[in-house]
Amino acid sequence: MTDKRWTGCTVACIASGPSLAAEDCKAIGKAGMPAIAVNSSWRLARFASVIYAGDLCWWDAYGAEIDISAERWTCSQRAAHEHGLSLHRAAGGYNSGLRAIQLAIELGAARALLLGYDCSINSGTHWHGDHIKTKNPDEKLCLLWQRQFAQLNTLGIEIINCSRETALTCFPRARLEDVLC
Template identity: 40%
Template sequence: MIKREWAGETAVIIAGGPSLTVEDAVYCQGRARAVVVNDGYRIAPFADLLYAGDAAWWDGHQGAPSFAGQKWTQSKVAALRWSLRHIQSQHAYGISDSPERIHSGQNSGFQALNLTYLLGARRILLLGFDMQPTGGSRHWFGNHPPELHRDSNYAAWRGWFDIAAKQLVCRGVEVVNCSRETALTVFPRSTIQACL
């Protein structure tokens, strides 16, 4: 069960989109709670929390032993194998309000957003949420290795955020997309420097 450890706080979710820069990620340090998605721990090792949904990712990174913050996943297998915090994931539309589960959104960025909301953040800033190939790349670090590579269904992923955006507004949660390049247009846009 998730406790509202970050009630009322500002949090930044640092995802893997190719427009993410080291400067933007480092700017967050000490200014807000930070959540990194997948390989984001390499660019923002100071983050409070690392979220990765796939067991294969955790296996490929050997449980990310260099990361000192909280480690969360929806994978029971990965949680047991690498001593991670586990949160059940449900394939359902919108944001989960239950402290016992998140909704999948079919991608780790969405899952991290739901987790951050359940932790109590009332202002959530998004970085690296391109939701499109930018400059011909899928991620700031290049492509995942073949065992982790799968086709990115950006249009379907954006659809999950469409529903969640309306719910979050109704719940008094402000979400701002600070990604430098993005096809995710359901949230207001700004820069991380202006927001922090």
């Protein structure tokens, strides 16, 4: 990818874990940094530059509800074709949150702040409750995601997990307010 629009920038990757809080999204919006909203998190992060959902079924079920001008990205060739999305080419196992980080890296980000990357269903499935039209995570899937994140090639980018609650331990943790100042 030759598009390096976020070279040297801090990018917020905002996933759908139950710990995602509206006040955290407001802080990111106020900071004015680029943001990638994963799946339905665009509803709290209406300032997002990009919406990333890897799964065709999510785009089929929820894509038409998006009412913000963010770019729309996927790693599914079929979703890209059927919904007119930008195609992110990446190899290996994936989850949409992982692919959002990879896209931030490919677009030149120097640092990624993760929000809503719970990788656990101890407090529910998503900040917005269960998806009604698509599948929801279970404990087995959360464990798979943890392994996938641990294998991420970070290519020298600093990744900080600012999720309020998380089972994801492969990245350093910090409170959002401590890394925004």
